[in-house]
Amino acid sequence: MDGQIVKYSERLGQGVIRSADGTRFRFKSNSIRNLGGKLVGADVDFLVESRQPRDIFLLRGSPWMAFGSKR
Numbered sequence: 001m002d003g004q005i006v007k008y009s010e011r012l013g014q015g016v017i018r019s020a021d022g023t024r025f026r027f028k029s030n031s032i033r034n035l036g037g038k039l040v041g042a043d044v045d046f047l048v049e050s051r052q053p054r055d056i057f058l059l060r061g062s063p064w065m066a067f068g069s070k071r
Contacts, residue, residue, distance in 0.1 A: 001019055001020070001045070001046055001047065001048055001053075002019065002020045002043070002044070002045055003017040003018055003019040003020060003025070003043070004017065004018055004041065004043050004044065005039045005040055005041065005042045005044060006018045006024075006041075007040065008029075008039040013028060013029040014026060014027065014028050015027055015039060015040075017044060017053055017056070025046075025048065025051070025053045026052075026053075027046075027052075027053045027056060031053060031055070031056045032056045032057075032058065033055055033056060033057050034057055035058075036058070037058075039058075042058045042059070042060060043058075043059040043060065044056050044058055044059060045057045045059055
């Protein structure tokens with residue numbers, strides 16, 4: 001599923017993704033597979049399981065960033 005991160009709290013390690021169809025999903029930073037850089041405004045690809053986003057990939061930079069280390 002495609003979307004964009006519209007809110008993120010560094011302090012809480014949580015945020016909100018708005019999907020392409022307008023649905024909003026809350027997520028935790030440990031669901032992001034290639035964490036790094038500014039998150040708000042980032043386009044993402046993710047899976048949804050029981051209304052929870054998981055396996056969130058930031059869609060920016062080189063495609064090889066998807067294989068980077070998890071921070």
